Amino acid sequence: MGSSGAGEMPATSLLIGPIDNGLQVEDGAAAITSSENGTAVDLGENHGPSPMRFAQLFGDITALDTGDANETYELELEESADNSTWTATGLKFSVAATGEFSKGVGIKERYVRLKKTLGGTTPSITFEAWLVPQTSF
Numbered sequence: 128m129g130s131s132g133a134g135e136m137p138a139t140s141l142l143i144g145p146i147d148n149g150l151q152v153e154d155g156a157a158a159i160t161s162s163e164n165g166t167a168v169d170l171g172e173n174h175g176p177s178p179m180r181f182a183q184l185f186g187d188i189t190a191l192d193t194g195d196a197n198e199t200y201e202l203e204l205e206e207s208a209d210n211s212t213w214t215a216t217g218l219k220f221s222v223a224a225t226g227e228f229s230k231g232v233g234i235k236e237r238y239v240r241l242k243k244t245l246g247g248t249t250p251s252i253t254f255e256a257w258l259v260p261q262t263s264f
Contacts, residue, residue, distance in 0.1 A: 144183070144259045144260070144261070145259070146185075146257050146259065147257070147259075148257075149168075150168060150170075150257050150258040150259070150260070151168070151255065151256070151257045152165055152166075152168055152184070152204075152239065152240065152241040152256050152257065152258060153165060153186065153241055153243075153254055153255055153256040154255060155187075155189065155253055155254055155255035157253070158190065158251045158252065158253045159243055159245065159251070159252050159253070160245070160249075160250060160251045161245055161250070162242075162243060162244045162245050162246075163242075163243050164205075164213075164240055164242050164243075165240040165241035165242060165243065166240060167207070167210050167238045167239070167240045168238065168239050168240065168258070169210070169237065169238055170234070170237055170238065170239065170258075171237070172237070178235070179233040179234065179235050180233070180234050180235075180260065180261075181231065181232070181233055181234075181260075181261040182231075182232055182233075182234055182258045182259060182260045182261055183229055183230070183231055183232075183258070183259040183261065184204055184218060184228075184229070184230045184231075184232055184241075184256060184257075184258060184259075185227070185228070185229050185256065185257050185258075185259050186202075186227065186228050186229075186254050186255060186256030186257070187226070187227050187228075187254060187255050187256075188222060188224070188225045188226060188227075188228070188252065188253070188254040189225060189253050189254060189255075190225065190251065190252065190253040190254075191222070191223075191224065191225050191251070191252050191253075192249055192250060192251040192252070193223070194249060195247060195248040195249055197246075197247040197248055198245070198246065198247035198248065198249065198250040198251075199221065199244075199245065199246040199247055199250070200221060200222045200223070200243070200244075200245055200250065200252050201219065201220070201221050201222075201243070201244040201245075202219070202220055202221075202222060202241060202242070202243060202244075202256075203215060203218065203219040203220075203241070203242040203244070204216045204218040204219075204232055204234075204239060204240075204241055204242075205239065205240050205241075205242055206234055206235060206236035206238065206239050207236055207237070207238040207239075207240075208236045208237060208238070209238075210237075210238045213240065213242075214236075216232050216233065216234060216235075216239070217232070217233070218230055218231075218232040222252070232258075234258075239258065241256060
């Protein structure tokens with residue numbers, strides 16, 4: 128899919144709104160080969176705590192190693208009021224193939240990050256992912 132500029136919409140049926148690179152939670156610049164906590168995205172001082180705002184987590188997995196048949200990939204969106212203490216948003220899912228994904232999520236706090244948990248012999252995943260708000264942050 129490649130990087131899209133703010134406001135550009137990729138040709139996909141899974142995306143519900145325009146992509147804003149300021150809300151990118153994974154940039155796809157390099158393969159991820161071990162578990163990691165993503166870089167925090169600041170949704171702005173007017174966001175959080177509560178009320179819950181709804182968004183889509185949209186992503187495009189361009190490479191995924193399944194060569195040893197024991198690799199596992201789990202993505203979890205976390206949130207924080209202070210960019211220090213992180214809690215689960217309730218969105219946690221496994222991926223097993225390349226291609227696009229789309230998941231709905233409710234966010235109550237100012238900061239979000241995408242936690243990646245990888246397992247197996249030679250895990251490697253490359254993907255881009257964005258939050259796409261259903262209401263303004």
